[in-house]
Amino acid sequence: MRLDKFLVECGVGSRSEVKKLISCAEILVDKKICKDNKKNIDEVNTVVEYKETRVIYQEFRYYKLYKLDGYITATEDKKDKTVMELLPEWVNKKDLFPVGRLDKDTEGLLLFTNDGKLAHELTSPKKHVDxxxxxxxxxxxxxxxxxxxxxxxxxxxxxxxxxxxxxxxxxxxxxxxxxxxxxxxxxxxxxxxxxxxxxxxxxxGKLTLEDMFLGEVREINREDVI
The missing domain is CATH 3.30.70.1560 (Alpha-L RNA-binding motif)
Known part of the structure; x- marks a missing residue:
């Protein structure tokens, strides 16, 4: 995978933003500065670092939110605040979407992922998810x-x-x-x-609020979901 694509997929920034980071010597590849955005890397084994932290590649990501009321379940809306605004900065929001829906005035558990197959399994009427x-x-x-x-x-x-x-x-x-x-x-x-x-x-499904507080977000694994 190309270095710039890898960084975009990992949520570091847009394609233009990561190209700028690379050209400004902000990215290390195997402990060395890399200014070649087209450099091919192994997304699993190559060590890519940004701000002294290793960038870990995850094709699919899963987060659960204890939703507050007053937010609609959508990725964007011209009139109302959406649940995407409740996700903190550390969440990799690239391609992320809420699974199912909670009404605007409803609180509680909401799952976010970029895994379309899993989302279909959870929301399909044939699956009978509790x-x-x-x-x-x-x-x-x-x-x-x-x-x-x-x-x-x-x-x-x-x-x-x-x-x-x-x-x-x-x-x-x-x-x-x-x-x-x-x-x-x-x-x-x-x-x-x-x-x-x-x-x-x-x-x-298998997910619960556990001891989460209102507005809290936690990253979870696929095995936690289904």
């Missing part, structure tokens, strides 16, 4: 409403798949679903004549 939400309700919820949620409800011409509900108290539940329809949780509770006043996704 997603658990903590839901605070406006009204008390009874056993009859819980049974309806577990059996499937009509959310506007679509009957949801069977779900699992754990009742925490009269106005709080953990809702486990395998789908990701637009505003699905809110629509499901509306279908049983209730209203969501707070929503947080706590798990997504």
């Amino acid at each position: 997603k658990i939400y903590r839901v605070l309700l406006k009204e008390e919820i009874g056993e009859e409403e819980i049974k309806k949620l577990e059996e499937g409800v009509d959310i506007g011409g679509y009957i949801t798949q069977p779900a699992k509900v754990e009742k925490i108290n009269s106005k709080e539940i953990l809702l486990n679903i395998k789908e990701g329809k637009f505003h699905q949780v809110k629509k499901m509770l509306k279908a049983v004549e209730n209203e969501v006043i707070y929503l947080k996704r706590e798990t997504f």
Whole structure:
């Protein structure tokens, strides 16, 4: 792989930016300054350094975020703040995108990757990936409403798949679903004549929030995800 392409793929900068770094003697290759942006390197074994730190090549990258409310799940938007703005500087954002979606006013677990194949596996309706939400309700919820949620409800011409509900108290539940329809949780509770006043996704497949704090980002491995 060419040195400039390697640096771009690793998120050091754009092609023009890394060419400037190379020409300004900012890049070391095997402990020596390299000013040849076309130099071919072994992306695994060649030691490339920038700012005294080795640049490690990773074709695919995975990060999990404890999303705050007030941000939409998109890579860019002309009106609203996006979840990309919650990612700190150290995150390699090249080709990164959020997997699935959380509503603007929803908190919780959100995965970012540049691995399109994995993203498809996690969001395909055929894969039935569990997603658990903590839901605070406006009204008390009874056993009859819980049974309806577990059996499937009509959310506007679509009957949801069977779900699992754990009742925490009269106005709080953990809702486990395998789908990701637009505003699905809110629509499901509306279908049983209730209203969501707070929503947080706590798990997504194998991923959990663990002891993360609101707004925190962690880099993870593919094995952590699926």
